[in-house]
Amino acid sequence: MLFFNKVTIIGVGLIGGSLARVMKAQKLAGEIHGAGRSRETLEQAIRLGVIDHMGQSSAHAVEHADLVVLAAPVGTFEPIVREIAPHMKKGAILTDVGSVKGMLVRTLEGLLPSGVHFVPGHPIAGREKHGVDAATDTLFQGAKCILTPTDRTDSGALDAVKALWAAAGMNVVLMDPDRHDHIFAAVSHLPHAAAYAMVSTVAEFSSEADNYITFSGAGFRDFTRIAASSPEMWRDVCLLNGKNIVEMIEQYQFSLNRIKKAIKHKDGHRLEALFRAASDLRKGLG
Amino acid sequence: MLFFNKVTIIGVGLIGGSLARVMKAQKLAGEIHGAGRSRETLEQAIRLGVIDHMGQSSAHAVEHADLVVLAAPVGTFEPIVREIAPHMKKGAILTDVGSVKGMLVRTLEGLLPSGVHFVPGHPIAGREKHGVDAATDTLFQGAKCILTPTDRTDSGALDAVKALWAAAGMNVVLMDPDRHDHIFAAVSHLPHAAAYAMVSTVAEFSSEADNYITFSGAGFRDFTRIAASSPEMWRDVCLLNGKNIVEMIEQYQFSLNRIKKAIKHKDGHRLEALFRAASDLRKGLG
Numbered sequence: 367m368l369f370f371n372k373v374t375i376i377g378v379g380l381i382g383g384s385l386a387r388v389m390k391a392q393k394l395a396g397e398i399h400g401a402g403r404s405r406e407t408l409e410q411a412i413r414l415g416v417i418d419h420m421g422q423s424s425a426h427a428v429e430h431a432d433l434v435v436l437a438a439p440v441g442t443f444e445p446i447v448r449e450i451a452p453h454m455k456k457g458a459i460l461t462d463v464g465s466v467k468g469m470l471v472r473t474l475e476g477l478l479p480s481g482v483h484f485v486p487g488h489p490i491a492g493r494e495k496h497g498v499d500a501a502t503d504t505l506f507q508g509a510k511c512i513l514t515p516t517d518r519t520d521s522g523a524l525d526a527v528k529a530l531w532a533a534a535g536m537n538v539v540l541m542d543p544d545r546h547d548h549i550f551a552a553v554s555h556l557p558h559a560a561a562y563a564m565v566s567t568v569a570e571f572s573s574e575a576d577n578y579i580t581f582s583g584a585g586f587r588d589f590t591r592i593a594a595s596s597p598e599m600w601r602d603v604c605l606l607n608g609k610n611i612v613e614m615i616e617q618y619q620f621s622l623n624r625i626k627k628a629i630k631h632k633d634g635h636r637l638e639a640l641f642r643a644a645s646d647l648r649k650g651l652g
Numbered sequence: 653m654l655f656f657n658k659v660t661i662i663g664v665g666l667i668g669g670s671l672a673r674v675m676k677a678q679k680l681a682g683e684i685h686g687a688g689r690s691r692e693t694l695e696q697a698i699r700l701g702v703i704d705h706m707g708q709s710s711a712h713a714v715e716h717a718d719l720v721v722l723a724a725p726v727g728t729f730e731p732i733v734r735e736i737a738p739h740m741k742k743g744a745i746l747t748d749v750g751s752v753k754g755m756l757v758r759t760l761e762g763l764l765p766s767g768v769h770f771v772p773g774h775p776i777a778g779r780e781k782h783g784v785d786a787a788t789d790t791l792f793q794g795a796k797c798i799l800t801p802t803d804r805t806d807s808g809a810l811d812a813v814k815a816l817w818a819a820a821g822m823n824v825v826l827m828d829p830d831r832h833d834h835i836f837a838a839v840s841h842l843p844h845a846a847a848y849a850m851v852s853t854v855a856e857f858s859s860e861a862d863n864y865i866t867f868s869g870a871g872f873r874d875f876t877r878i879a880a881s882s883p884e885m886w887r888d889v890c891l892l893n894g895k896n897i898v899e900m901i902e903q904y905q906f907s908l909n910r911i912k913k914a915i916k917h918k919d920g921h922r923l924e925a926l927f928r929a930a931s932d933l934r935k936g937l938g
Contacts, residue, residue: 490869510867552854553868557875563907564846565930568838570903579937581796582839583776585878589843592871593934597927601920608915615912617856619905621849626901629894634887641883644851648879651865 368529371396374431376424376446378402378411381463381491382437383501386416388534391503401427402438411498425453433526436462441602443470447477456481459523461530463489465550466606467514467543475518483523486543488512488550489536507535514543551610556618558600559611561593654815657682660717662710662732664688664697667749667777668723669787672702674820677789687713688724697784711739719812722748727888729756733763742767745809747816749775751836752892753800753829761804769809772829774798774836775822793821800829837896842904844886845897847879 373389375382378400389395400408400417401424408420421427428434428450436443443464454460460482464470471486478484489511511531515524528538541549565579568586572578579586604611628636659675661668664686675681686694686703687710694706707713714720714736722729729750740746746768750756757772764770775797797817801810814824827835854872858864865872890897914922 490867509869512867548857549864549867552857552864553872556853557850557872559911560846560850560908561875561934562927562930563904563911564843565934566907566910566926567842567900567904569929569933570907571834571838578835578838579933581776581798581835582937583795586839586843587937588874588877589847590934590937591874593930595931597924597931600927601924604911604915604923605918605920608918612912612915614853615908615915618849618853619908621852621856622846622901622905624852625845625849625890626898629890629898629901632891632894634891637890638883638887640852641848641886643855644848644879645881645883647855647865648847648851648876651868651873651876 368394368526368533369396370394370432372399372431373397373433373435374399374401374421374427375417375435375437376401376427376450377436377438378407378417378498379437380496380498380500380505381489382435383411383416383498384491384503384505385435385437385463385534386411387501387503388506389530390415392533394530394533395433399427399431407498414498414501416498416501424450428453428458430455432458433530434458434460436460436464439596439599439602440464440466440470440606441598444473444477447474451477451479451482454479454482457483459483459485459526461485461487461527463487465554466547466603468547468607470606471514471516471543475516483520485519485523485527486514486516487527487531488514488546489531489534504535506531509536511536511538512541512546513538514541514546516543547607548610551607551614555603555607555611556614558592558595559604559615560618561590562600565590565593654680654812654819655682656680656718658685658717659683659719659721660685660687660707660713661703661721661723662687662713662736663722663724664693664703664784665723666782666784666786666791667775668721669697669702669784670777670789670791671721671723671749671820672697673787673789674792675816676701678819680816680819681719685713685717693784700784700787702784702787710736714739714744716741718744719816720744720746722746722750725882725885725888726750726752726756726892727884730759730763733760737763737765737768740765740768743769745769745771745812747771747773747813749773751840752833752889754833754893756892757800757802757829761802769806771805771809771813772800772802773813773817774800774832775817775820790821792817795822797822797824798827798832799824800827800832802829833893834896837893837900841889841893841897842900844878844881845890845901846904847876848886851876851879
């Protein structure tokens with residue numbers, strides 16, 4: 367049976383808080399401790415009943431924990447793991463919810479003492495809302511969770527983390543950490559960079575007297591919604607997965623060039639063919 | 653008082669149908685005729701009570717009409733106006749809902765006999781749904797409608813079209829046709845081209861065995877929603893507003909390059925500053 371006496375969640379926001387709610391709803395944890403940068407957030411999480419206790423520090427909070435979940439911004443994982451590694455008990459499982467794996471996974475593995483089992487993970491859960499007040503035990507229902515075990519991953523720990531996300535209602539997929547980063551550079555990191563670039567582009571043409579953005583419709587708002595995401599988080603993702611993201615930006619610039627050339631040559635057939643191929647693919651997504 | 657004995661709508665889809673519903677709800681028209689390529693759509697529009705009659709042809713449908721509304725795809729405006737111009741009565745108003753103005757407005761003006769008053773328009777109405785069955789008299793409520801009169805526009809006709817869109821609940825804005833095309837190249841046409849390019853980019857990395865798109869989340873779906881739009885329509889917009897769209901694609905490529913360079917140089921400060929500026933702007937949009 368899946369049960370952890372003590373669980374510690376580092377970063378009790380939407381994702382960390384929702385996972386805590388799943389564990390409470392399904393009685394998968396004896397007690398849930400929270401840690402993180404903001405004391406206020408942790409106090410709120412206790413008031414909301416998302417966690418039971420808060421640690422003075424992450425190092426303190428992970429002591430005696432059977433499961434530690436890294437749900438803080440991905441750019442903070444390395445310093446957090448450096449801090450908590452010496453305080454984790456033998457046999458404990460460490461997992462994360464970060465949107466970058468690859469090299470980061472290898473770095474974190476190298477920081478852990480033997481006997482602490484790291485299972486890298488990435489639940490693909492909606493992030494329209496933020497914060498622990500939006501946390502719900504239904505957030506993960508029906509979505510994919512990618513786990514990226516390596517040669518060093520303990521199979522018992524992997525099974526436990528698989529069972530945890532399955533209990534949250536997720537379809538668990540196992541994948542190589544580097545392949546994960548290539549795929550997510552394409553389907554997530556590139557779109558975020560592109561949305562930021564789009565807002566900047568429109569801003570270039572705007573002045574206080576003549577604000578182009580005020581004329582935007584639902585399409586522009588949809589297109590650029592993700593540009594409202596956390597600049598710090600996306601800075602870190604770009605730094606941690608830079609090589610893949612640069613490759614995707616270059617491929618994207620190639621696709622834009624193809625459209626630009628067809629427009630310059632007034633090539634209606636070519637434009638329609640390019641747009642139709644993309645449109646047919648997109649329609650399949652819903 | 654705003655009243656048209658006979659109104660003819662060419663292209664009875666979401667926009668044309670919704671305008672017809674507004675005129676019916678507010679008793680602004682004696683009878684509403686429809687015309688367009690699809691007999692089936694027109695029959696459906698009659699069954700739904702959106703229009704009263706359908707014409708054998710556009711030329712036939714515009715006879716004796718006091719107001720003719722071009723609500724077909726923008727790429728068909730020129731041939732339609734060539735067809736209907738000789739059949740329009742003296743004193744009639746012609747208006748349109750096309751998303752390109754500029755040169756197209758001057759072309760259409762040149763095709764009309766004197767005494768037929770053209771008032772170019774562009775209601776910025778949501779287009780998530782398509783077709784006359786989605787038409788509703790509340791579609792335009794609270795959104796902007798841009799009218800782009802020229803030196804040749806009759807002021808009485810302009811006032812009538814202004815009053816019509818105001819009755820539909822729109823905020824009417826007057827603007828130079830060329831300025832319209834520059835603004836909408838930025839806030840609408842570029843995002844569509846960029847969304848098509850994004851879907852193509854992700855598709856380049858996909859095969860049947862390894863479909864990257866299946867790993868996309870809500871962000872990618874939001875970002876590329878507009879790539880499901882009509883390829884023919886966007887082909888025509890790109891051909892009719894090519895010069896501005898090429899300028900915007902180039903500016904966009906410049907913004908992407910800026911991000912790419914910061915990633916290559918691992919310049920976290922620069923990345924965060926670029927993302928923060930865009931994020932702050934985007935948050936203002938809701």
